[in-house]
Amino acid sequence: MRISLIFICLLIASVSKAQFxxxxxxxxxxxxxxxxxxxxVLFLKGTIEDGWHIYAQDGGIKSLQTSFAFSNAKNYALxxxxxxxxxxxKYEKVLKANVSYYEKSVIFQQKIKINAAQxxxxxxLEFTVCNATExxxxxxxxxxxxxx
Numbered sequence: 001m002r003i004s005l006i007f008i009c010l011l012i013a014s015v016s017k018a019q020f021x022x023x024x025x026x027x028x029x030x031x032x033x034x035x036x037x038x039x040x041v042l043f044l045k046g047t048i049e050d051g052w053h054i055y056a057q058d059g060g061i062k063s064l065q066t067s068f069a070f071s072n073a074k075n076y077a078l079x080x081x082x083x084x085x086x087x088x089x090k091y092e093k094v095l096k097a098n099v100s101y102y103e104k105s106v107i108f109q110q111k112i113k114i115n116a117a118q119x120x121x122x123x124x125l126e127f128t129v130c131n132a133t134e135x136x137x138x139x140x141x142x143x144x145x146x147x148x
Contacts, residue, residue, distance in 0.1 A: 024139060025049035026129050032121070032147040034114070039079065040147050042110040042121060044068070048103060054127045056087040057108075059100030063128075063138070068108070070123035075116035076147075082110045112147075119147040 031043045046054060055064040068082045085107065087100040112121065124142045128135060 024129065024136070025052040025131075026054060026127065026139075028125070028141055028143070030143050030145045032145050034147065038114045040112050040114055040119075042112065042145055044082075044108040044110070044125065044143065045105060046102070046108075046127070047105045048129070050104075052129050052131045053088075053101040053103045054106065054129050056100035056102065057082065057084060059087065059089060060092075060097055061095055061099065064099065064135075066108075066125065066127040068110070068123060068125050070110070070121065073119075073121070075114070075119045076121060077113045077115065079111035079113055082108050084108045114147060121145045121147065 025048060027047045029045045029047070031045075032040050033043070034040045048054060055061075055066055057066050057068075059065075070078060084102075087102055087106075089098055089100045091097070092099050108125075112119075122142070122144045124140055126138055126140045128138045130136070
């Protein structure tokens, strides 16, 4: 009887945990393309579910902005800062500020100088995703992009 009770408790806990799994409305993918002069361009693409948006790197409230942190490495060097396409801008009454954001998808780009034959660029990005009724807490995603 005691084993049955433990089994039932474990079953209930696993079912309730599965029902409340939080998913993110943004999926990230990565790619690198080599160019001339031992350089490459990293592409960090965010695909955003309908009805959601992420904030741009600039414009609006700093704590909501998307940001990138690349790990220090001897086999590559960053060239300039991470760039992005033109964002949408609107006034948010709740924030009392103009904010810049992306819907559907966005591709951020970072140029690098390659200093070795085998390079893997590691880092993390942080972003906030919102819809018309809620904003999720800022999410941090680690990435590792091989350059071959």
